[in-house]
Amino acid sequence: MxxxxxxxxxxxxxxxxxxxxxxxxxxxxxxxxxxxxxxxxxxxxxxxxxxxxxxxxxxxxxxxxxxxxxxxxxxxxxxxxxxxxxxxxxxxxxxxxxxxxxxxxxxxxxxxKQIFETVLKEQGNSFKKVGLIEFPRAGTWALVFVSTDAKGEIAAKLNANGEEMVAVFLAPTPVPTAGFLMFVPRSKLMLLDMTPEEGVKLLISAGLVTPEHKPNLADAMTAFADLPAEDEAVSVKTSKAR
Structure with missing residues (x-):
């Protein structure tokens, strides 16, 4: 045995x-x-x-x-x-x-030339942010890379109702070399703290490699403000006891 x-x-x-x-x-x-x-x-x-x-x-x-x-x-x-x-x-x-x-x-x-100028321009803001949008239906979220604000004719047509639109790139998994260019309302876009490099790793690994999340000060203050009054009193007593 x-x-x-x-x-x-x-x-x-x-x-x-x-x-x-x-x-x-x-x-x-x-x-x-x-x-x-x-x-x-x-x-x-x-x-x-x-x-x-x-x-x-x-x-x-x-x-x-x-x-x-x-x-x-x-x-x-x-x-x-x-x-x-x-x-x-x-x-x-x-x-x-x-x-x-x-x-x-x-x-x-x-x-x-336009593609290279947009991607390689030092002052550009292309693909510097990662976000989530509800896709393909409400309640399910997809990772997107924020490109830029809607401009030109597209902005004139889509911003007519007063909602500012943003261009995002929806890449597939596990090879994010092709995808969909989508224009979504800014209010429907949930920005993330992860970098585009971390977003690419998340896509390629099909969600297995998840970047570590370090909440910023604003998120910590919001979470503290949402605590019940009893929890706040307990936390204050604990800090005084220490």
Missing amino acids: TDSIDRISLATRLRNNFLTGLIICAPMAITIYLTWTFIHWADSWVKPYLPDRYNPEAYLKFAVPGTGLLIAILFITLVGFLGRNLIGRSIVSYSENILNRMPLVRTVYKST
Whole structure:
């Protein structure tokens, strides 16, 4: 009887050790694999256009991974530096005028540029807040990322009744790369304290990885104000006794 219990205990410990090791190794392996794949993808795009005299692999007997990625970063940084001065802005403006005259290309260029300007703009407020809305019906809540206030024609049409509308992005689980753009009244949007990164983790894990909630001072004061009078008296007596 004791031997069987020992065998069961040993099997349980081995299983727990395996699961612990899997939790430690799997994220590291996936991260290394994705990083390595991205580096090779960048190298495959840049290295074919790199002259041999500037390619370190032409002088070395082994491959140097990451060379293409480093050159791409330096090139993009240089273009950004030139685009911030007068000559660079003139060149960019001239290039944009050429693209805007092409029927199909101008649509793709304008849409892509608008997306990148909205997402990467330093002063932008896009996707800096996470909230909850009742979806798909009342009583059930879905996690959304707050984009911006409704603007333009949409704001003129939807704000006609005096209710301010907000654009939110409803992402699916577990791959939040596609979803729905929705306009909801601000009063129907419940903002959360979690960051967008924590919201993405919550979505990808299907609710298994829940960020720790630390109530702010306003929430604590509200909870204290909602206490019954007897509970407040007990808390005061307890604090005095301490």
